[in-house]
Amino acid sequence: MGIFDFFMLNGAINWDAISTISTTILTAALIGITWWYAAQIEKRAKKDRMQEEMDLLISPLYSKSHSELKSIFFMKGSPGYYDSGRNREQAYFQFWDNVRRYQYLGPDYLHSALDIYFATKSHTVGDNSRDSVYDEAEKKLFKEIERRYSELQKSM
Numbered sequence: 001m002g003i004f005d006f007f008m009l010n011g012a013i014n015w016d017a018i019s020t021i022s023t024t025i026l027t028a029a030l031i032g033i034t035w036w037y038a039a040q041i042e043k044r045a046k047k048d049r050m051q052e053e054m055d056l057l058i059s060p061l062y063s064k065s066h067s068e069l070k071s072i073f074f075m076k077g078s079p080g081y082y083d084s085g086r087n088r089e090q091a092y093f094q095f096w097d098n099v100r101r102y103q104y105l106g107p108d109y110l111h112s113a114l115d116i117y118f119a120t121k122s123h124t125v126g127d128n129s130r131d132s133v134y135d136e137a138e139k140k141l142f143k144e145i146e147r148r149y150s151e152l153q154k155s156m
Contacts, residue, residue, distance in 0.1 A: 056102040079126065
């Protein structure tokens with residue numbers, strides 16, 4: 001009895017056996033393709049999430065922490081009032097509002113560094129004083145920004 005005898009029944013082709021085997025093969029192929037597609041979607045979603053984090057959180061923090069305006073954006077107090085019409089104050093508040101809005105995109109260590117930094121900030125307008133607690137929080141924040149920026153650059 002040969003391997004192909006399975007496909008014969010009383011001298012005729014056994015269509016039930018052929019359909020069962022072909023259905024099994026096609027189902028296995030469909031499962032494989034679906035698994036591959038799901039893996040591709042997951043990979044794309046992860047990349048999109050990292051890109052969103054870079055665009056909305058890390059890149060603005062990194063650029064401001066390395067710019068000439070660092071002393072304006074990273075000061076203990078604020079340069080002016082929230083409802084001020086001056087561009088400098090509006091840029092300051094818009095920047096930090098966006099950081100708070102997109103803080104959830106960052107990893108826990110950056111989230112923690114931001115929370116500590118916000119806790120050490122003064123609510124006094126024009127407060128550009130420095131103390132060891134604020135300096136340490138700012139230093140830690142800059143370190144974590146650098147760390148995450150490097151991680152995202154390597155991953156993307």
